[in-house]
Amino acid sequence: MTFTNAKNTILKTENLTIGYQQKKKDKIIFSDVNLSLEKGKLISVLGKNGIGKSTLLRTLSKVQKPISGNIFLNDINLNSYSEKELSKKLSLVLTERLPESQLTVFELIALGRQPYTNWIDKLSNDDIDKVNIAIEQTEIGHLKNNRFYELSDGQLQRVLIARALAQDTEIIILDEPTAHLDMHHTLRIFSLLQKLVAETSKTIIISSHEVNLAIQLADQIVLLTEKTIFSGDASTLIEMNAFDDLFPKNIINFNKKLQQFVINKN
Amino acid sequence: MEQKSFKKHFILLSILLVVLFFMNISLGSVSIPFKDIFNTLSGGIASKESWQTIILQFRLPKAITAILVGSGLSVCGLLMQTLFRNPLAGPFVLGISSGASLGVALFILGSSLFGGFFLTNSVSNWSLPIAASLGSFLVLSAVIIAANKVRNTMSILIIGLMFGSLTAAIISVLAYFSEASKIQQYLFWSFGSLGNLSWNELLVFSGIYLIGILGTTLIIKPLNSFLLGENYAKSLGINVKKNRNIILLITSILTGVITAFAGPIAFIGLAVPHIAKMLFFTSNHKILIPAVILLGSIIMLICDSIAQLPTSEFTLPINAITSLFGAPIVIWLLIRKKKIFV
Numbered sequence: 082m083t084f085t086n087a088k089n090t091i092l093k094t095e096n097l098t099i100g101y102q103q104k105k106k107d108k109i110i111f112s113d114v115n116l117s118l119e120k121g122k123l124i125s126v127l128g129k130n131g132i133g134k135s136t137l138l139r140t141l142s143k144v145q146k147p148i149s150g151n152i153f154l155n156d157i158n159l160n161s162y163s164e165k166e167l168s169k170k171l172s173l174v175l176t177e178r179l180p181e182s183q184l185t186v187f188e189l190i191a192l193g194r195q196p197y198t199n200w201i202d203k204l205s206n207d208d209i210d211k212v213n214i215a216i217e218q219t220e221i222g223h224l225k226n227n228r229f230y231e232l233s234d235g236q237l238q239r240v241l242i243a244r245a246l247a248q249d250t251e252i253i254i255l256d257e258p259t260a261h262l263d264m265h266h267t268l269r270i271f272s273l274l275q276k277l278v279a280e281t282s283k284t285i286i287i288s289s290h291e292v293n294l295a296i297q298l299a300d301q302i303v304l305l306t307e308k309t310i311f312s313g314d315a316s317t318l319i320e321m322n323a324f325d326d327l328f329p330k331n332i333i334n335f336n337k338k339l340q341q342f343v344i345n346k347n
Numbered sequence: 348m349e350q351k352s353f354k355k356h357f358i359l360l361s362i363l364l365v366v367l368f369f370m371n372i373s374l375g376s377v378s379i380p381f382k383d384i385f386n387t388l389s390g391g392i393a394s395k396e397s398w399q400t401i402i403l404q405f406r407l408p409k410a411i412t413a414i415l416v417g418s419g420l421s422v423c424g425l426l427m428q429t430l431f432r433n434p435l436a437g438p439f440v441l442g443i444s445s446g447a448s449l450g451v452a453l454f455i456l457g458s459s460l461f462g463g464f465f466l467t468n469s470v471s472n473w474s475l476p477i478a479a480s481l482g483s484f485l486v487l488s489a490v491i492i493a494a495n496k497v498r499n500t501m502s503i504l505i506i507g508l509m510f511g512s513l514t515a516a517i518i519s520v521l522a523y524f525s526e527a528s529k530i531q532q533y534l535f536w537s538f539g540s541l542g543n544l545s546w547n548e549l550l551v552f553s554g555i556y557l558i559g560i561l562g563t564t565l566i567i568k569p570l571n572s573f574l575l576g577e578n579y580a581k582s583l584g585i586n587v588k589k590n591r592n593i594i595l596l597i598t599s600i601l602t603g604v605i606t607a608f609a610g611p612i613a614f615i616g617l618a619v620p621h622i623a624k625m626l627f628f629t630s631n632h633k634i635l636i637p638a639v640i641l642l643g644s645i646i647m648l649i650c651d652s653i654a655q656l657p658t659s660e661f662t663l664p665i666n667a668i669t670s671l672f673g674a675p676i677v678i679w680l681l682i683r684k685k686k687i688f689v
Contacts, residue, residue, distance in 0.1 A: 144578060168584030175578055180432040182574045182630040195572055195583040202568040202633065248583070 090156075091120040091252065091284050092141065097150035099133065099140045107148050110136050114150070116303060116312055118286065120251075123278045125295035126288040128305030129328055134288040135176070135256055137305070141286070142173055142254050154252075168196040172248035174241045174255040179229065186224045186232070186240050190215055193247035215246035218277060235266035242273065246281075255287040267291055271298050292327065293341040315340070353627060353634055360641040367648040371413065372406045374652050376660050405542065408549050410648065412541045415556050416609045417619070417647025421639035422563055423598045424616030425623075429570050429632070430594050431504050437617035438602040441490050441503075441595065442510030443483045447606035448537065449514040450482020451475055455533045456521040475536065476548070476607040483603035486510050491595055500577065500591065538664030539610035541651055552608050559601035563636060566593055570632040614669040615650075618677045619643045625680050646673065 094116045100109040110133040118124050128134050139145040141152060143159055152159040154170060162170065172193065184192075193215070194208040204212070216222055219239045224232065229240060238258050245253045255274075259267040271294050274285050278300070289295055295302060296315040304311040304323050311323040318324065324335040328342070336343045373384050383393040384402060393399040423438030431440070439445070454474060489510060494503045522530050544552065569590040572580040577587050605612065623638040624630065647669075654668040 142582070144581070163584075164581060164586060165584040168582060171582070173579065173582045175576075177576060177578060179579075180574065180576055183624065183628060184574055184630050188631065189575070192572060192575060192579075192583065195568060195585070198568070200565070200568060202571055 089120040090117045091154065092116075092118040092286075093153040093156075094141075095151045095153065097140070097152060098148040099136050099145075100148050101136075102146065102148060109148060111305070111310060112148075114310055116310070118284065118303075119301060120284055121278065121282040122284060122300035123275055123298065124284065124286045124301040124303060125299035126286065126303045126305065127290075127292055127295055127327070128288075130290070132305045132307070134305060137303075138254050138256050138286065138288055142171055143167060144173075165196065168248070168250075170250050171252045171254065172245040172250040174238070174245050174253065174258055176256045176260060181230065184229055186221065186227050186229055187212065187216075189229050189240060190244045190247050193244040193249075196248065211249055212247050215243040218246060218280070219243040219273065234261045235263075235269070238262065238266075238270055239273070242270075242277075246277070250283070252284045252286065255285065257288050257290070259289055259291060268294065271295075292324070296340055353629075353638075356627060357637065357641070360638075360645065364641055364645050364648075367645055367652070368410055368414070371410045371648045371652050372402060375401070375406060375655055377401055408544050408546060409542045409651065411549060412544050412552070412609060413647040413651045414644040415553060416541060416605050416612055417615055417643035417645070417650075418640040419556055419559065419601045419605050419643070420612060420616035421619035421623075421643030422560065422636065423601050424618075425620040425632075425635055425639050426563065426570070426594050426598050427616075428620055429573050430591065431500060432573075432576070433504065434621065435617070436504065438598060439511070439611070439613075439616065441507035441598065441602075442486050442514065443490075443599050443602045444606045444611040445511040445514035446483040446486025447479035447603065448482065448611060449517060450478040450480070450485070451536050452518040452521050452533055453482070454478035455536070456518075456525040456529050458529075473548075479607035480603055482514075483599065483606060486514065487595075487599035487603065490599070491592065494591070494595060495588075503595075536610050537666070539612045539666040539669075541609055541647075541665055542662075544608060548608060552604060555600060555604045559597050559604075560640070562593065562597045566590055566597075567632045567636065570594075574630055610666070612669060613666050614673050615643060615647060618673045619646060621677055622646075622680060 094114050097114040098109060098112040099114065100107055100111070114137075126134050126137060136145065140147050143162075154162065159167075191204055191208070191212050194204060194211060195202065198204060198208060216225060219242055221236065221239050221243060224236060224240065229237065232240065242253075242255070242258070245255075259270050262270065271291070274287060275298050277283060278285050296319075300314065302311070302313065302315055302318055304318060304327065306323070306326040308326060311318050311321065313321075319337060319340060324342070327335070331345070333342045333344050335341075369384065372388070373379065373381055377398070379393070379398045379402065383395070383398050387393045387399050387402045388407070393402065420438050424436070427436040427438060427440055428434060430436075490503065490507055493506045497503065497506070522533070569580065569585045572583050572585045581587050602616075619639050619642050620635070623635055623642050626642070627634055627638050629635065650665060650668045650672050653672060654663045654665045656663060
């Protein structure tokens with residue numbers, strides 16, 4: 082499982098073993114993962130439910146400790162970043178529900194500026210500019226003064242993306258941002274992310290079940306299967322027949338010509 | 348976070364606080380003309396010496412105690428509701444008041460059981476506060492040690508509740524074996540009381556109170572980041588564990604010292620943060636912290652004014668008044684606004 086693509090690598094893993102540390106025996110999900118993720122790309126992490134997408138993303142974002150191996154962000158070991166330093170490099174959009182509060186959309190996005198604000202969290206003009214730019218980029222200006230609990234799932238995802246943008250980091254990691262969304266809103270999120278990558282040259286890593294969409298829209302795909310992890314652009318992975326093992330073959334199959342999964346017709 | 352201007356709110360509440368402060372001092376079993384109260388407070392001399400003593404030695408310390416107790420408990424309630432993301436959390440969820448109660452119960456009830464251990468039962472002014480502080484410190488240490496062993500913040504809440512049940516059980520056992528007069532003495536302490544504090548005690552009280560409040564202003568930023576949950580807070584560069592411990596420590600010190608000097612005052616810590624959140628309609632701690640300090644002081648002064656039953660000789664237990672007066676307010680606010688927030 083080695084994929085070396087040295088040019089413009091922003092995030093690299095070296096013999097990484099991910100899983101959960103337990104008292105008796107560690108629960109290993111993937112071992113010897115050697116990935117290199119390119120700067121300024123939309124990278125999609127694909128895999129069926131429960132395969133370990135979230136664990137991989139949580140490990141990459143230092144929410145969870147790896148069992149062994151190393152992760153390098155801009156060629157520096159992730160462990161040597163303090164929480165504060167990392168918060169200026171990497172921002173998150175998580176699947177967990179936000180606790181109830183009376184935060185407005187603007188306030189929620191402005192919280193993304195915390196790594197840069199002073200001890201009492203005062204927003205400078207620069208902070209306010211960054212927040213407004215994030216609001217503009219995600220096209221949620223009309224929601225600015227709403228409370229976040231009034232929003233639909235699709236709107237809330239855009240707000241959370243705006244919050245991550247306001248954090249002004251090179252990398253944004255999104256854990257299944259389209260999980261609760263319909264086809265239309267899923268596509269809107271994907272094309273928003275694609276637009277952001279093009280406009281801001283940020284690296285966006287997104288985990289998703291939307292294989293058909295990711296094949297068409299992602300620059301790089303990290304494909305988690307039972308046996309191994311594939312990484313590369315869509316056409317390379319299709320050539321390698323990597324998608325064949327993604328799901329059990331009794332219901333759907335990957336159609337190479339259509340470049341997507343189709344339901345078996347019998 | 349963006350600053351909506353709440354200047355008007357704050358000015359109105361501050362005026363209300365000053366008015367209530369003077370009203371609180373002017374009310375009592377002995378009626379003193381307002382002019383004399385003003386003269387005494389501004390450093391002059393009242394027309395009767397006894398009035399001067401009443402104002403300076405009794406009413407003024409009591410009004411200040413009311414402000415410290417009301418605002419301190421409200422700040423603790425806010426901290427607990429934010430940390431535990433639970434609208435039912437209050438300053439006493441960590442079992443700290445139970446710890447204080449245990450300390451006092453051991454002192455009052457236990458003295459008859461293990462008489463020799465406590466030597467004589469000479470109740471000086473300081474013995475109850477010291478017993479209460481030791482008790483709450485004991486429970487606080489246990490909670491903080493436990494908190495660092497568990498990963499989940501919700502577990503701390505349950506551990507706190509368990510400590511509360513444990514100490515309540517021990518107090519029941521102690522009470523079962525105690526004389527009626529001792530039980531009555533303990534019961535009176537548990538009613539809470541804002542009076543009886545000397546200026547020396549008040550000095551110690553306000554010193555510790557100020558440390559707690561100052562500490563709270565230093566963690567406004569982490570508190571705001573906790574509004575997004577602990578994982579987001581961490582991704583924003585906040586040291587979650589450290590700040591969680593700071594919150595626990597501040598709450599423990601404040602509730603500990605308040606319970607030590609005024610007894611376990613119910614309700615204020617739970618209700619005032621909700622009243623503030625509904626009145627100000629924000630979750631920003633930069634607004635909420637001064638808001639609960641003002642509102643907590645105001646509500647405590649009102650409760651105390653009611654408790655001393657103006658023009659009568661009797662004083663009702665403050666603990667009963669806070670709930671009698673406060674609960675309907677919260678119910679009314681909730682029905683009107685229909686939504687409750689952490």
